[in-house]
Amino acid sequence: MKHRFHKRIFKLAIALTLTGCASNPQVKNDVPHPAVVITAPIKTPEYPRQTLTGIYANSLPVKHFIQHMVREHGFSEEYLNGLFSRANRLDYVIRLETPEPYHGPKPAHPKVGGWTRYRKQFITDMHINNGVAFWNNNANAIQKASVTYGVDPEYIVAIIGVETFYGRNVGKTRTFEALTTLAFDTQRRAKFFTSELENFLLMTREENYEVFKPVGSWAGAMGLGQFMPSSFRKLAVDFNNDGHRDLWDQNDAIGSVAHYFSKSGWQSNRPVAEPAKSYSDDAVITLSADTGNEHWRVHPNFKVIKKYNNSDKYAMAVHQLAQAIKQRRL
DSSP: OHHHHHHHHHHHHHHHHHHHHHTSTTOOTTSOOGGGOOOOOOOOOOOOOOOOOGGGTTOHHHHHHHHHHHHHHOOOHHHHHHHHHHOOOOHHHHHHHSOOOOOSOOOSSOOSOHHHHHHHHHSSHHHHHHHHHHHHHTHHHHHHHHHHHTOOHHHHHHHHHHHHTTTTOOOOEEHHHHHHHHHHSOSTTHHHHHHHHHHHHHHHHHHTOOTTSOEEOTTSOBTTTTBOHHHHHHHOOOTTOSSOOOTTSHHHHHHHHHHHHHHTTOOTTOOOEEEOSSOOSTTEEEEEETTEEEEEEEOHHHHHHHHHSOOHHHHHHHHHHHHHHHHHHO
8 A cells, every 4th residue: 555655646746747847838958947046136227326526526615506406496416416517617707707906006096088988999880880780680679679668779779789799799608617617716706606607507497508508708698688697587588489588599689688678667768868067966977088077967767777787887888879879870
């Protein structure tokens, strides 16, 4: 009986083995049976995180700024690390922002003729003639902007003429690198430029700009109207309705300058300035000319121009260029 019992057990074991093999057909002799293959856990490939490298690798202010942008605006830390790792420090921007101190004797009398010298930069036949041409070439956009925002057209043209010579001199400095240098490598206005760098990165995200593409002045001003990033975000308009605000585009620049003036309180068809006999009250400014002091009575629109650039000479240059272009275009 024992012999038969063991024989049955032996046959049953063979049957079970054959049954197991039948469930895995076509197994090659040189490949182990799946039941006896031992495999290690599969690991997800690990890639190195983008860390901050380059000239700002050890800059605590840059690292703090990146953390601020991540925390406050939801930027990717790796993305910002990558941007600042590629940024160059612009020495000429540092020099322009930090001029050499003057150690010579203080002049006994202020140098006269400052307004005359300033005026000669902008009130020229070239500026006037090119202003007329710019107006003629963009007449529809300028008229539309004037009506839409209630701004006299000659002042829209004059601002662009003074700022960039009607788009010929928009600047060649990468705005991101200019603002990075000014924010982290200078001291005089570092807080201001840090804020502008923040606005620039938000602007590029909102408008889908590649960060290293926008160029402008060494101080970070952009486009035909030379808007700083904070002004761009608040006041630039998509005037050609292409779904994109582009201050290097003439139509968008024209509309944006008019919008800037409108938001600053411009009063259409109202006076800006006229000669005054003397410096008699708060509404009169004095400009130093070669032939002596000039006294001008100024109105609220003059102060609107100064919101673009807080300088009496700048505002007067815009005013006089605007009037000269208007007269020559008649």
